[in-house]
Amino acid sequence: MVSTGSTTSLPGLLPELAVIRKDFPILERTLAGGLPLVYLDSANTSQKPQVVIDTMVDHLERHNANIARAMHQLGAESTEAFEAARDKVAAFIGAPERDEVIFTKNASEALNLVANTLAWRGEHQVGEGDEIVITEMEHHSNIVPWQLLAERTGATLRWFGLTDDGRLDLSNAHELINERTAVVAFTWVSNMLGTINPVAELTRRAHAVGARVVVDASQAAPQLPIDLAAMPETDRPDAIAFTGHKVVGPTGIGVLWGRRAFLDALPPFLGGGEMIETVRMEGSTYAGIPHKFEAGTPPIVEAIGLGAAVEYLGHVGMDAIHAHEQAITAYALDGLRSVPGLTVLGPLDATARGGAISFELDGVHPHDIAQVLDSRGVAVRAGHHCAKPAHARFGVQSSTRMSSYLYTEPREIDALVEALEYTRSYFKLG
Structure with missing residues (x-):
């Protein structure tokens, strides 16, 4: 020893x-x-x-109310704290715009949000003849949603293999990422092998053929500095996802960040309160991001706890x-x-x-x-x-x-x- x-x-x-x-x-x-x-x-x-624990307890004890709908002092305080958490998360990952930060219940929901909405009608709709590229080292949360997308649309699922030392085998990258590629999804840091993947290189390859890039940052966000705004446009993914409970925050809260143009072009994932612009019996129109993707009462206290968590990591x-x-x-x-x-x-x-x-x-x-x-x-x-x-x-x-x-x-x-x-x-x- x-x-x-x-x-x-x-x-x-x-x-x-x-x-x-x-x-x-x-x-x-x-x-x-x-x-x-x-x-x-x-x-x-x-x-x-302790600061995360105390922040969540303080909110429940002193400020608990629903957000964006309660027209009283507690409602205003709760809304302010929730949106302040969005600002803190945006700062933590260097998001170019704070409204590009979407709160979900975990990283799995964030990845499913993207995979599901890509199956629906819109600018980025995936269909028959398209190819989806993932990797053999992914967490199931970044495999199963893409398998489902392929099954529902007729797209073809392909993947990078692994070398004997646990790295991505990029020897056939030019063949895997081609003019038929619609989406490339991969983990930034493997939760099993620990491998740190070349995000910039893979993103550049994908963007060169017009593909969208979705990165699972669940293991990267806790331990790597992330500054999305500082990345060159060609190297910046179109979306990243991570979960709160791995960055010293609570469970029940996750984050989807996406480029504004990409998120704007996606249809809503869930329908309900607060994600609408107006509702008529004949049809509805929808709010802009981030609210378009945050239907119903969100995990308010969890988001506020996440804000305290990433602020703590920022101080360290x-x-x-x-x-x-x-x-x-x-x-x-x-x-x-x-x-x-x-x-x-x-x-x-x-x-x-x-x-x-x-x-x-x-x-x-x-x-x-x-x-x-x-x-x-x-x-x-x-x-x-x-x-x-x-x-x-x-x-x-x-x-x-x-x-x-x-x-x-x-x-x-x-x-x-x-x-x-x-x-x-x-x-x-x-």
Whole structure:
């Protein structure tokens, strides 16, 4: 086992790490048997700082009302807080316009919104003869909606394969992205392999043939600086999606950002209150973005909590968070390399990947690994991580995954490695 001896001896770690950890009350929890919690499941869901918890409680206690329709002081306060959250999210991702930020209930809904509306009549309608290009490393949320779109429209679904080290195989990119390509959808950072994909390069290729680009940023938004406005027009995707609960925010809230012209051309996804301009029995006209895509009462408190979350990350600094993740990931890769019989799935270069590391341990099922680790206070995830095709590519049904975040310390990686050594001993591996 490797050990740093302290939390400050690794270059790149957040200098105020001890202070940051105190912002997350759950990290001080003691588990059964008096074991301290070692939380290494942040790619699944991140923990929440006290400011997010307090912001949501304060809104419920003092400002709770529906938005955009209650003509009283509480209604005005609630509407102001909700729209302020939109401003904070827009600033967090560098959105060129704040109205391009659409609140959804999660990233899955955001991706389904785009995939569904592309099947309907409009400027960007996908039809028979068109091709949709995805990748073999996608989360199911960025596979199934495009499969459904292809089934409903007669379009052809195609995909990039993976190299042995877990990167996109771009050797046939010119053949895959061609004049028939209508949509290219891919993950910015793989939730299973950790791979960081070349967003600018793929977007340029797609735009060169007139295709639209949709990026799943659920694993990118927590750990990479994103500045959409700073991207050249050719490199900027047409839409990105991410979820609140992975960026130290609450569950039940997601974000779809899209170029104004792209969103304006899409038909509404859900019909109901607040998404209309006027309603007559003969037909209706619709509000502009963002309200066109936010039918009914939205997740108000969750959006306000998300605003507090991304504001918190902004105060820490996304460049600093990214450097911290790379340092912890490199340390984790070194530690895992010391465990006999352990194989990491995905790139072994910390600079080419995010903080989620999936691995196999010869002779032990991932579920058994996770259970033994949990008995030692170490929380990881085991299973297919909603990425069955990526697992199939590497000939496995499931894997164990550890994932770090801005509050992860080197000593927690040491605890993981020790627990894995204990697992080998427990199952009497040679």
